Amino acid sequence: MESILETNQLEKKYGRFQAIHDLTMHIPKGAIYGLIGKNGAGKTTLIRILCGLQKPTAGTYQIYGISNQNPKMIEVRKRIGAIIESPSLCLDMTAEDNLKEQYKIIGLPNYEHLDEILKLVRLEDTGKKTAKHFSFGMKQRLGLAIALVGTPDILILDEPINGLDPEGIIEMRELILKLNQEKGITFLISSHYLDELSKVATCYGFMNQHRIVKEITKEELEQDFRKRTEIEVSNLKECVKYLEEMHFSYKVISDEKVDLYEEVNVSDLVLALSKRNCKVNHFQEKGESLENYYLNLMGGADNE
Amino acid sequence: MNKLLKAGFFRLRKDIIFWLFLFLSVGMAGFTLFRASTSSTEVVLDNLVKEYITYIGLFIAIFVSIFVGKEYSEGIVRNKVVVGHRRIFIYLANLVITSTVSVLCVFLYMAIILAIGIPLFGPMQMTMGQFLIGIGNMLLIIIAFCSIDHWITMLCSEITVSTTICTLLFIAMFIAAGALGVTANSSPYVHHTYIDENGNRHIISQEPSPNYPGDQVVKTARIVYLFLPQGQAQELWDNDSEYMNQMFLYSFVLIAVVNLSGIYFFSKKELK
Numbered sequence: 001m002e003s004i005l006e007t008n009q010l011e012k013k014y015g016r017f018q019a020i021h022d023l024t025m026h027i028p029k030g031a032i033y034g035l036i037g038k039n040g041a042g043k044t045t046l047i048r049i050l051c052g053l054q055k056p057t058a059g060t061y062q063i064y065g066i067s068n069q070n071p072k073m074i075e076v077r078k079r080i081g082a083i084i085e086s087p088s089l090c091l092d093m094t095a096e097d098n099l100k101e102q103y104k105i106i107g108l109p110n111y112e113h114l115d116e117i118l119k120l121v122r123l124e125d126t127g128k129k130t131a132k133h134f135s136f137g138m139k140q141r142l143g144l145a146i147a148l149v150g151t152p153d154i155l156i157l158d159e160p161i162n163g164l165d166p167e168g169i170i171e172m173r174e175l176i177l178k179l180n181q182e183k184g185i186t187f188l189i190s191s192h193y194l195d196e197l198s199k200v201a202t203c204y205g206f207m208n209q210h211r212i213v214k215e216i217t218k219e220e221l222e223q224d225f226r227k228r229t230e231i232e233v234s235n236l237k238e239c240v241k242y243l244e245e246m247h248f249s250y251k252v253i254s255d256e257k258v259d260l261y262e263e264v265n266v267s268d269l270v271l272a273l274s275k276r277n278c279k280v281n282h283f284q285e286k287g288e289s290l291e292n293y294y295l296n297l298m299g300g301a302d303n304e
Numbered sequence: 305m306n307k308l309l310k311a312g313f314f315r316l317r318k319d320i321i322f323w324l325f326l327f328l329s330v331g332m333a334g335f336t337l338f339r340a341s342t343s344s345t346e347v348v349l350d351n352l353v354k355e356y357i358t359y360i361g362l363f364i365a366i367f368v369s370i371f372v373g374k375e376y377s378e379g380i381v382r383n384k385v386v387v388g389h390r391r392i393f394i395y396l397a398n399l400v401i402t403s404t405v406s407v408l409c410v411f412l413y414m415a416i417i418l419a420i421g422i423p424l425f426g427p428m429q430m431t432m433g434q435f436l437i438g439i440g441n442m443l444l445i446i447i448a449f450c451s452i453d454h455w456i457t458m459l460c461s462e463i464t465v466s467t468t469i470c471t472l473l474f475i476a477m478f479i480a481a482g483a484l485g486v487t488a489n490s491s492p493y494v495h496h497t498y499i500d501e502n503g504n505r506h507i508i509s510q511e512p513s514p515n516y517p518g519d520q521v522v523k524t525a526r527i528v529y530l531f532l533p534q535g536q537a538q539e540l541w542d543n544d545s546e547y548m549n550q551m552f553l554y555s556f557v558l559i560a561v562v563n564l565s566g567i568y569f570f571s572k573k574e575l576k
Binding site: 086 | 380387390576
């Protein structure tokens, strides 16, 4: 799939501290790319570099095939919107004035689509209320609205749901999905809320030790997430023979355990194995989550 | 740059600190006129016109550090970089906006003083040439003040820190300019004088001053004094100052050095 944003062996050092090391990532066009990593992994540093706020110590990145060392990158940046840590908004101005200022910053000739953007983020009725009187969720939505001015192709959101209440989280999720599906905007979202991220992301980049350790699509991840049943048996040989005969998908875990990737009737299975002199000692249904996947990838709880 | 100026002036109209600065300038003009009209001594309109420039540096320090500092704290500087504006233009646009506002406030003050002061106290004593040179110098002093405060704020990025530094710097400059002015204008001799019945001063005799710091010290103090915007503001009180051209030059140098270094450092700055 065509990559809209790529990094190649990106490095960032602050004095002796290595914030990013040998970081390579690919964000496909139209994707919602979930950037996952623990605190201090380098997510925000990466986002700051991609947004042009900081320069990499080494390595390069390309957006739409234009390298960061190319002077044309300034033009490419006009196709990017971002919320980094906190939304960029003037607290003494209304939602409408904040958007108007952004129209002027971008250099748009008129305020076309302004009402539409306000409606999209559900801030059309805020009237003369200034942003400093907005709730945190409203500020986040206004920040997103500002980032949407000039119809960007890429939106970079750093922890967009941090501090939002459940309703705000749902609103943000729906907004992201709507913008991605209806307007084809590519998203790069960093978040600690793995469960929430798994509801929107179409691909993931896992960061550890200041670099991307794994990139995976939603489909690939779902494949890994398949529901499985762990069976502990007294006679593994007979059990495997039976599973082969039934053409079941399985994986031998140990001398006594098998993971079965099929929906089976428990009674039938136990009965069938029992006829083969194989006793089922333990039977447990298991399901993976993004959280488990992340923990396994990072080396388990030791890394937390 | 044009886009940034439009956006900046748009924000300015909604910014309370801008309106405070403007109303304060009007208030200072009113207060100056009131104080002069109730004064028992003879009022020279020239001094009233130039009075504001001697403390405008304080208001500029507060205005620039808050207006520009807010851009940082609210993420607007970051936003401008993200959407593809060059840092040099971000820097210059804010400088143009803050300088324009500061000049506007001083001119507003002067317009009020002249409009009400001339009917009350008569015309100014300085010639049109002196007035225009004074105006030119004032412009450069204001831009120099703005440049210094803007430099600090753009490189500091913490609104409270930059406001504190800018304010303290003005106070330091105010004290330094006062001390340097005394040294720069010290005379190598002590004059014994008398004043005749017409009020004219006559020198009877002179002797070397024991407190004179020496020619080199006086020369150095004068250069530093005239280099400081606050020193220049004080020197402007003298309509016949022989250092007007020197002050133009020093202001140009100061503005150029401060802004070129500011643009350089801001371009290298790691933004958050």
